[in-house]
Amino acid sequence: MSGIFQRAYDAKWLIFGAALVLLLLWVMWPFLTVIVYAVFIYYIARPIKRMLQPHIKNETLLVTVCMLLLVLPLLLIIGYTLLLALSQFNALITGIGLQSLPEGPLSNMSNVVSEIQRNFTMENIMSGNFGAIVPQDLYEALQGYGSSIANLQQLVISTGSTIVDIIFKLFLVIVIVFYMLREDEKLVSWLKSTFPSLMAEYDGMLLKYGRAVDEDLEKIFFGNILSIVFFAILAATVFSVLNMFAPPGMSIPSPILMGILCGVSALLPVVGMYIVIVPLLLYVLVISLMAGTFFPNIVFYIMMVAAIMIFVEVLPDFVLRPFMSSGRVHTGLLMFAYILGPIVFGIAGLFIGAIVLVLLTHYFRIVVPAISRESEASKI
Known part of the structure; x- marks a missing residue:
């Protein structure tokens, strides 16, 4: 028993530090x-x-x-x-x-x-109403x-x-x-100077892990999610402008919502926004045919299809697609993280799922092999 107390006494500052970290995590958890x-x-x-x-x-x-x-x-x-x-x-x-x-x-x-x-019209502004x-x-x-x-x-x-x-x-x-x-940068320098042995062990494994996680999170957040935002805003703007000139029976339903769906679907490989655009155009076609307004306004429908394909599908694909990257994270797993994260954690889960996936990916890509190599070398 005395040996246990002696080891606890020797590790008193480590235990105190662990208690402080747990206290900090408890305080930060609501945020x-x-x-x-x-x-x-x-x-x-x-x-x-x-x-x-x-x-x-x-x-x-x-x-x-x-x-x-x-x-x-x-x-x-x-x-x-x-x-x-x-x-x-x-x-x-x-x-x-x-x-x-x-x-x-x-x-x-x-x-x-x-x-x-809806009330923010040019008529109300010009009249001062x-x-x-x-x-x-x-x-x-x-x-x-x-x-x-x-x-x-x-x-x-x-x-x-x-x-x-x-x-x-x-x-x-x-x-x-x-x-x-x-x-x-100061935080990284402080970590390096405060924990030099931790940074050096396993041939600098922690630094490699942190650098890889940092690079992929930047690629995912700045590339993918920011691209989704621009895809969504651009699509919603195009849909709203088309609705301003649309004849009866040819307006796009819920243009803002459809724009956001286009932005989210841009993550899907190959099919991309086609899974939203094609059903949307078919819906407008069917509704206008039922209302009897399609053939009198067929020119507008053709212009609508051309505008959506150019400004929503083709142009953003050339401009923004190169910035979309999953880094060294598997694209399919990233899609599941985007889908399952919000189900578990709410809106913040869109980001939490990606962070967890990046941490796990590089743990098994960098940490596990490094520890395994060290363990095998110690046996020889």
Whole structure:
């Protein structure tokens, strides 16, 4: 027994360090999604930082410019697009007789954003009728809650906590990304100087593993997922513009939602966005034939097909496809990570699944062979 206590005493600082790490993990666990989003934004911002680095020498100013001019606008575009897609998805499933999404802050916000978009017309802007842009239901809801102190308090409690939570987490994401971009090289140098023996063992295995994981995460996040975003936004824009000129019976249903589906399907090899575009064009063809508007507007349909094939399929394929890469991760496994990750972890699972797959792939590609070689060498 005394031997056990003696070994525990000798390892007291190691035990204390392990307890601190466990405490840190326990504190960080509720913010797992925040950290994952920050890691994603870091990897899409880092190549942009490298491009700006020769022109801006001050590190803090460089990271600030990168965040303000590139990262934040991208996040706003993604958030706005997702809200519109959610609203259109809700309208779509309600239209075909299924139960709509439950009422909540996200669905309510998506409906407000969708109505503002519909009211944001050139006529309202030119006439100065800005009150027509904001939904009247919003005023009525506020007036109804403001009839008494109790109702006003209920409004603050029901919506304020959600808004504060979103703002706080968004602030955390921005702060984490800022310091990751500014201090990443210093962190690597600190790890090398603090744990020299760990870095040197197995012929520098940990450094090789970390470098491989880092390179593939950048390729996946900056290449694949950023390409999905651009594919989706471009497709949604093309669909929305076509709908502005579409004759009766030839409009594309839920253009924002269809654009996002096109972006996600771009990950599929060979078939790509054809699995969305072909059924979509067939749907417009059938609906227009049933409405009797196809033959009078056949020229528009041909122009629609040509515009979608050129601007949604061919042009992005040549411009963006070269940036899409799975690195040394198997493409099929990456597809399963994109599919299963969100099922297990929610929206953040899109990134968590890819991170876990990269960590596992390089563990069995680098760590296991290195340990096996060392074990075989020690036996000889």
